[in-house]
Amino acid sequence: MDSTEDRLAELRGPTPPLPHNARTIAALTTNPGCRRRAIMDAAGVDKRAVAARIDFPPPYGQSPFAITRTRTFVNQVKANGCAELLRMLREVLDLSIPEVAYNDLEDVGGNESQEVRHQRARQILGAAAAFSDDAGTLFDHPLLRLPVGGRQVFLEPDLIAFQYRGTFHIIEIKSFAVIDGQADGGKVAAAAVQSGVYVLALRQLLHELGHDPATVSDRVILVCPKDFxxxxxxxxxxxxxxLTVLKRQLGNMTRIDEVLANVSTDITFDLAPNRDGHPTRPKGELCAALEDIPARYSPECLSTCEMSYFCRHEARGTTHALGKSVAEELGSIEWVETALQLAEGKLLPSREQTEASSVLQAALRLREECLGPAR
Ligand code: SF4
Known part of the structure; x- marks a missing residue:
């Protein structure tokens, strides 16, 4: 274990790490400048448990009912060697192949180590890429890998990659319904980003093996329940x-070892669970640990990060808490109170604040013409 991994293990404490998945990487890339999330995710910290311990439980989460429904639907689609999935793929991909080989890459002779499972995926997918005439193969549970912040992150997707005439397709199974040919736009958008993460990871694998990454299609297959x-x-x-956005955001992320270099060595998110698993770590200590690592809160965090209520509370009064577009408009004006004083002409703007200050004054004039004095 190198020093980065040792330090991440210390930050997490004695509990097993929460693994990354496409959802966490997609969320990470929506706010690539947030060092707090980058470190907590790299260390596999249970952010939900940390947030709950400091009395800021996360505003969202899948209900047990939804989790069960998803599992049942995935099992149904994959039953009997993915028979139902094959029926659909023949339609969507215009297949006319009578037989399709099915490979489950999850079990590697009882060895469950991620490294071994990943090596197995490399071996099987690499062979498929090399002998593309041997078309019609389904790969279930391939363990992929993607560099995130300078560390290789294993992805344990619930996905199937299908190779047909030399093209790999990522297949994403979701339990939200498609009703009259329409699905919830937000859910489809989230599924598209998560599938994009898998496309990048599979392209990375093929690239490392000397195969053409472009053989992984940028059209993924989304499988959902129909109507009710x-x-x-x-x-x-x-x-x-x-894919374009993900590549740019992953490229913008600072390396984890560089982020760690600026974190005090006595910081930890260890919840110090007692024998029953209940956290005993004093709340004040946990809050201080969080505050030691800079965050970059924006309202998008509310739907993507378990720490969002805490970070929103911490960011109260800042302009970036109002959203990216406001923060961009106001440039170097960090505090809402400063913006208000500039708008009212009570504060002399610095050189960098001059332009934003005139915009604020014009906006205040407009507001007062329409609604009367602001305060
Ligand atoms: S909620 Fe906090 S930790 Fe999470 S991404 Fe936003 S700023 Fe970072």
Whole structure:
């Protein structure tokens, strides 16, 4: 174990790390400048448990009912060697192959180590890429890897990659319904970003093996329940835009070892659980540990990060807490109170604040013309 991994283990404490998945990487890339989240995720800290311990429990989370429903639907689609999935793929990908080989890469002779499972995925997927004429192969549970903040992150996707005439397709199974051909736009958008993460990881694997990464299609197959039934329906989803954004955001992330270099060595998120698993760590100590690592709160955090209520509380009064567009408009004006004083002409703007200050004064004039004095 190198010093970065040792330090991350200390930050987490004695509990097993929470693994990354496409959802956490997608969330990480929506706020690549947040060092707090980068460190907590790299260390596999249970952010939900930390937030709950300091009385800022997260505003969202999948209900047990939704988790069970998702599992049941995935099992149904994958039952009997993915028979139902194959039926749909024949339609969506226009397949005419009578037989399709099915490979489950999850079990590697009882060895469950991530490294061994990943090596198995490299071996099997690499062979498929090399002998692409041997078309019609399904790969279940391939363990992929993606560099995030300078560390290789294993992804344990619930996905199937399908290779047909030399093209790999990522298949994403979701339990939200497609009703009359329409699905919830927000859920589809989130699925597209998560699928994009898998596309990047599979392209990375092929690149490392000397194969053409472009053989991984940028059209993923989304499988959902149809209408109000359990019948599955498959549709192609174009993730080109998501791939561009993900690549840029992953490229913008600071390396974890560089972020760690600025974190005090006595900081830890260890919840010090007692014998029953209940956290005993004093809340004040945990808050101080969090405050030691800079965050970059924005309202988008509310739907993507378990720490959002705490970070929103901490960011009260700042302009960036109002959202990216406000923060961009106001440039170097960090505090809402400063913005108000500049707008009212009670504060002389610095050179960098001059432009934003005139915009604020014009906005205040406009507001007062329409609604009367602001305060
Ligand atoms: S909620 Fe906090 S820790 Fe999470 S991404 Fe936002 S600023 Fe970072």
């Amino acid at each position: 039934s359990n019948q599955a329906v498959a549709t192609k989803l174009d993730v080109r835009r998501q």
